[in-house]
């Protein structure tokens with residue numbers, strides 16, 4: 408059986424869990440920063456990041472590549488270039504917020520006048536604004552992979568309180584519309 412390595416809080420892992428909602432697989436919930444779970448990562452995955460998918464002999468790293476692997480295996484529609492770009496925008500926010508969270512956990516204080524923080528905060532605000540407009544334009548109307556990824560990002564940002572989302576009403580409505588889905592509640596990081 409396929410094994411998905413991850414954690415219950417990672418937005419990158421959650422998107423794959425939601426994609427696999429109707430596919431039999433084993434979910435391995437890890438504590439990746441220390442101990443025996445880190446040893447598993449050290450042994451199997453040089454990026455030391457989650458998600459990671461193991462399917463027989465194949466070990467696939469990175470949610471984007473995992474999606475391509477699963478799309479190929481289960482004959483899911485390929486993403487359009489527009490969807491690839493939307494995913495890049497979603498991932499750019501996700502990456503910046505993961506870095507800001509790791510800095511917080513390292514007790515490095517955020518300083519708006521420091522270049523590193525300025526760049527991340529500007530990207531996050533600008534890219535969220537873009538996604539807010541794209542929701543309004545109907546780009547996330549269908550429940551498909553980029554929609555799942557956007558839902559995971561918005562819900563995780565709210566859960567971790569990483570960015571004030573109150574300016575992005577379409578994103579908030581979008582997240583509220585999907586919150587009750589069975590795959591959303593089954594993977595809620597708050598549980």
Ligand SMILES: N[C@@H](CCC(=O)N[C@@H](CS)C(=O)NCC(=O)O)C(=O)O
Pocket residue numbers: 417418419420439455456457458468469470471505
């Ligand atoms: N591009 C990767 C990003 C994955 C990622 O950043 N995962 C985080 C958890 S949310 C992680 O494993 N971080 C560990 C680290 O940065 O050391 C993907 O799409 O899978």
